[in-house]
Amino acid sequence: MKRKLLGTLLSVTMAVSLLAGCGSNGGSTPAANNNAGGNDAAPANTEAAAEPAAPAEAEAPAATAGGSKIGISMPTQSLERWNRDGAYLNDQFKAAGYETILTFSDNDSGRQVNDIQNMLADGVDLLIVAAIDGEALNTAMNEAADANVPVISYDRLILNDAVSYYVSFDNYTVGKLQGEFIVDQLDLENAGDSVYNLEITAGDPADNNAGYFYHGAIDVLNPYIESGTLNVVSDQIDFDTVATAQWNTDTALERAQNILSSYYADGTQLDVWLCSNDSTALGVAQAITSDYAGSNSVLITGQDGDEANLKNIVDGIQTMTVYKNVSNEAVVTLSLAQAIINGDTVDASLTDSFDIDCAYDTESYETSAGNKCPSFLLVPNVITKDNLQDLVDTGLYTMGEDGYLSATN
Ligand code: GAL
Secondary structure: HHHHHHHHHHHHHHHHHHHHHHHHHHOOOOOOOOOOOOOOOOOOOOHHHHOOOOOOOOOOOOOOOOEEEEEEEEOOOOOOOHHHHHHHHHHHHOOOOOOOEEEEEOOOOHHHHHHHHHHHHOOOOOEOOOOOOOOOHHHHHHHHHHHOEEEEEOOOOOOOOOEEEEEEEEEHHHHHHHHHOOOOOOOOOOOOOEEEEEEEEEEOOOOOHHHHHHHHHHHHHHHHHHHOOOOOOOOOOHHHHHOOOOHHHHHHHHHHHHHHHHHHHHOOOOOOOEEHHHHHHHHHHHHHHHOOOOOOOOEOOEEOOOOEEEEEEEHHOEEEEEEEEEHHHHHHHHHHHHHHHHHOOOOOOHHHHHHOEEEEOOOEEEOOOEEEOOEEOOOOEEEEHHHHHHHHOOEEEOOOOOEEEEEEE
16 A cells, blocks of 8 residues: 555656656656556466576565556567566566566667557556667657656666666676686686787677676786786787677677687687677687687687577586576566556665665666666676586576576576
8 A cells, every 4th residue: 555655646746757867866766657556456466487486586576567568678589598588577577467568679779669669659657678779779768758658778778868777787797707717717817927818709889788798807807918918819809899799699700710710720729718798609619619720628708698508518618607697687677667667766775675686776877978877786697517506596497418408488
């Protein structure tokens, strides 16, 4: 009752603050909409799908959906993780009693604008958007603001002030974990006069996350590059040179093949290839398997826990992946969406409503210069051959008799 009353009281004033987006409400006065608390016939919330498996347990969200409709816009089905994100979000919101519309936009920004416009025309009460291009959604975002529809920027930040909140992992830490892993594995602190050869593959420049991953890793590795302990033989270091449009596996593969034939065909040893994520690591690993002349195993980093990459980890072809539990990312998003729709205050206390390692951060991300976007940032983990069981323990993967992992959704 208390929640409903609050939601009703806030719904008028919140519509005004919503228009100002990320920059002005600082996270203390979230947007609400007129459907909040307007329907007593909330569906039963008995589905286990709302609860992620151990070890990250979230409390089952209250059944306060009240007939609200949620638009979930994912970038593409061609990159594995977004299929999982889409499924977890869709399942969890439905289990909590919401009506959902789920779209994938085939990595085409124009199509994503259309998909979001269609959702707005369908009368969604809240949007969850993982942007293909963080700077290409202005038309759709402005229409969302005009319609008083709150927007949760999911995983990738949209650079538009119509965004109400951001839910993601700590993106800089993802890169930092990759860099630290390389430093530890090669024992760079005690390298003496040894020199290790490194190549770098980063993500999509249109994705706001890609720079964070790259800089998180490079900030750790730079002292060793500057001292000469790490040698980027191709000399391809800066972000724009090593970036991979749309995180495409074939693009990463082709660039890796070019580097191997141009710089390593003479027998030069390659020691490590920093890859920002699994889809690019897959291409790089393929190039190394087919085109690398050396016989040493090359340390390859990744991110996501895609099935093909986990198989490569088991087979010793990829060395690590930074795992992000996207089921938990969906749980956080659901809790946040419920608070917004109910007109509850959104601040750090929201993190008490789920048992997930997640920071409330009002400083790190901006949707435009000076406009801070209140963010909920989950914690990523390093997965190697030695702790694959941790993934199985989440309940989100099973291990076959062959030792390979399969995702359960
Ligand atoms: C990023 C995301 C990563 C990775 C990549 C390619 O935005 O944070 O987890 O999946 O996109 O899809």
